[in-house]
Amino acid sequence: TQLLEQSPQFLSIQEGENLTVYCNSSSVFSSLQWYRQEPGEGPVLLVTVVTGGEVKKLKRLTFQFGDARKDSSLHITAAQPGDTGLYLCAGGGNMEYGNKLVFGAGTILRVKS
Amino acid sequence: EAGVVQSPRYKIIEKKQPVAFWCNPISGHNTLYWYRQNLGQGPELLIRYENEEAVDDSQLPKDRFSAERLKGVDSTLKIQPAELGDSAVYLCASSLRGANYGYTFGSGTRLTVV
Numbered sequence: 001t002q003l004l005e006q007s008p009q010f011l012s013i014q015e016g017e018n019l020t021v022y023c024n025s026s027s028v029f030s031s032l033q034w035y036r037q038e039p040g041e042g043p044v045l046l047v048t049v050v051t052g053g054e055v056k057k058l059k060r061l062t063f064q065f066g067d068a069r070k071d072s073s074l075h076i077t078a079a080q081p082g083d084t085g086l087y088l089c090a091g092g093g094n095m096e097y098g099n100k101l102v103f104g105a106g107t108i109l110r111v112k113s
Numbered sequence: 114e115a116g117v118v119q120s121p122r123y124k125i126i127e128k129k130q131p132v133a134f135w136c137n138p139i140s141g142h143n144t145l146y147w148y149r150q151n152l153g154q155g156p157e158l159l160i161r162y163e164n165e166e167a168v169d170d171s172q173l174p175k176d177r178f179s180a181e182r183l184k185g186v187d188s189t190l191k192i193q194p195a196e197l198g199d200s201a202v203y204l205c206a207s208s209l210r211g212a213n214y215g216y217t218f219g220s221g222t223r224l225t226v227v
Contacts, residue, residue: 101216
């Protein structure tokens, strides 16, 4: 069982559509991070959220940290083919897991032109 | 500034053979991590170093895996002997301030054991 559950596992949409991916846990984290990984490359950090209820925007991407710091969402507006990739959420500062990041299994996003 | 550098990018070996991966972290990053990522999964931590000390190796299969970080900079991860189930991408990451501030990952080494 994954500590962080991501949904959906796979998403295929047309260019211009909006989408939301979710990251859920029964555990509390000090921080929640989102990474994007392209084939053959390592994950690249998109954002870190540390405050319950926090919302951060990065151009067309909006990230939200749940009030209880157990879940997060990533919303993409007007998706583009360049958004294609594996989106990973990762939790840090969980007392049970110490000072290390724990990753979800990821959401594979494909944006078709 | 150079990112985290890993080599080789790809490695194909026969089972029971040894293999080694190398990582050069970002200059000044004291913390170095080795992760393994299986196909369709997120990365899973193998070992974490603070400078030259391995502070978390609880997930490292110590019967066949070993790692070292001499002088607290570069690191090497070794598998001997390799098994079919070791096929995966091995990612190295480094950070300056720990888990709550994000990691910088290298491009990884894709290992195929045949």
